Amino acid sequence: MLQTLPKTTNSADGPTHAERLLAWYDRHHRELPWRISPTAAKAGIRPDPYRIWLSEVMLQQTTVQAVKPYFAKFLERWPKVTDLAAAPSDDVMAAWAGLGYYARARNLKKCAEAVAADHGGVFPDTEKGLRALPGIGDYTSAAVAAIAFNRQSAVMDGNVERVISRLYAIDAPLPGSKPVMKAKVVELTPSDRPGDFAQAMMDLGATICTPKRPACALCPFRDDCLALAGDDPERFPVKAAKKEKPVRQGAAFVAVTPDGEVLLRKRIETGLLGGMTEVPTTAWTARLDGGTTIDHAPIPSADWQACGTVIHVFTHFELRLAIFRARVTRVAVDNGWWEPVESLENQALPTVMKKAIVQAIPLAFAKAPN
């Protein structure tokens, strides 16, 4: 079978990779809330660095679809980075609830405060300056520098890794192969429109060079792709084997007063679900210490009723949470508070906690009929 000879990166006899990719990008522009229109871009308008940063942090390990409503909510509530810097942390955590990876929200607030206090409310316009801020790593610093400030920064995320690993048929497994791939991205990134190039690489990975069943026939790199020439693009990127997920077990306690208030408390600032709101729970351990569960209830004298199990899968373990509920009189509590069921939606409750509460109170979080 006749194969097309791969072109070099900047072959003299045709457009470069970057030129072909940008031509594809101009034909397939995706409208996204944090992007500016191609017309505005052509007129030399730059996007708002605050919006680019906010969207990039939200998009870390998170799909565009999941981010959209959160991005709209944050932008409406805190239109500028100085607004976010001045906001109460609890409000920010509550607004982030449900999006996951809550360290991002804690760092988002810290970063906004640093920009407001140390940079006069203006984002640094270099990769290095951005990289020094909380929650901004290799990817985000390069992405904001390129997209918001037109810097020639090499942007590599999961999409770009997939595109590069296929284009060059890189057999070495991730994450060890990252430096090799990064060098390729550096080589490809143009001085003209580096931000569009970065977004184009990510769009290509998201829409054409997909993990399963890539649409190679539509790819601007189809004549150069070594993985396609080798007839098995899906084989890339090669990844290190992942560990199996352990199971942890615990119990959660939903105490309800006759007035319809639920006992809540705040988790410690660090670690899993750090700084978020929860209903009281036991520790989550490999084995349930059978028989003594109720002894760990916040109000041990209450009449606790088992009402089912919630299974929730975190990144590195599966949680089986036995749910107990009790009708209790409103008593003073050391490290918690009583929250009306109707206002639970304003709390910084992660999804697993909402599931626990709904298991005990099926009508919680139900929209009131009008």
Next chain:
DNA sequence: TAAGCGTGGTC
């Protein structure tokens, strides 16, 4: 360097 860190969509 490897492990810890959420959630929802997809096939």
Next chain:
DNA sequence: TGACCAAGCTT
């Protein structure tokens, strides 16, 4: 239907 995985960062 369960395994995979999405615009990663921190320690």
